[in-house]
Amino acid sequence: MIKIQSITKSFGDKLVLNDVTGTFEKGKPNLIIGASGTGKSVLLKCIVGLVKPDHGQVFYDGRDFFAGDRDLKIEVRREIGMLFQGGALFDSKTVEQNVMFPLDVLTRMKAEEKIERVNFCLKRVGLENVNKKMPSEISGGMKKRVGIARAIVNNPNYLFCDEPNSGLDPQTSVLIDDLIQDITQDYDMTTVVVTHDMNSVMGIGEKIMFIYKGRNLWEGNKNDITHSGIQELDDFVFANKVMNSLRDK
Secondary structure, eight states: OEEEEEEEEEETTEEEEEEEEEEEOTTSEEEEEOOTTSSHHHHHHHHHTSSOOSEEEEEETTEETTTSOHHHHHHHHHTEEEEOTTOOOOTTSOHHHHHHHHHHHHOOOOHHHHHHHHHHHHHHTTOOSOTTOOGGGSOHHHHHHHHHHHHHTTOOSEEEEESTTTTOOHHHHHHHHHHHHHHHHHHTOEEEEEOOOHHHHHHHOSEEEEEETTEEEEEEOTTTGGGOOOHHHHHHHHHHHHHHHHHHO
16 A cells, blocks of 8 residues: 655646655556646645655555655665556567566566566567567557566566546557556555546546545545536536547547
């Protein structure tokens, strides 16, 4: 489980996150939703340590990340897998080399062990016999799956996904959502997904945090979201349902 306490972050005079508190549960997809520019991605970067909050704490299974020493931070970072928006694959590396990269950096595994682990992860995301292909030779959906394989290759306890369905068609988006949910449950990980896609929310939203103007305005699940009684959330849900219906036509 990940717990965040009173996370506050400003850039210059602009307050981006305002005293955000919440928990992300193990074994289920935890979604952070909200309109563009409301602070979702900044919150994610604070949680993983890419941005240091001005105030607040992040606990990884009871470990205070920002208060910890260098060894604790390294320990936690070794337990994190990250799926970046767009996949963020290295264009100059093959699929195999991309997935292997965390093993090269973070482990002392032998070459044959790395290949075995890479092949296992590629098979787990439904990709086989693509090891030697370059990112330019595969589709957008395949790139996302390669990104997921890279994110889980080091057996993480925590998986973070930033807009995993960005730029994908509805059918491929469902495939990626299902894959994230299956991997989360199979490996009992704490998974945090930043998204504004209501199809994802209604598909895998077992735990949802709604960020509005830098504040945690609501927490719940997909069954409760349509009758929260919060006008800002109702407006967000309705607007995204309209956009999704137009996109799906």
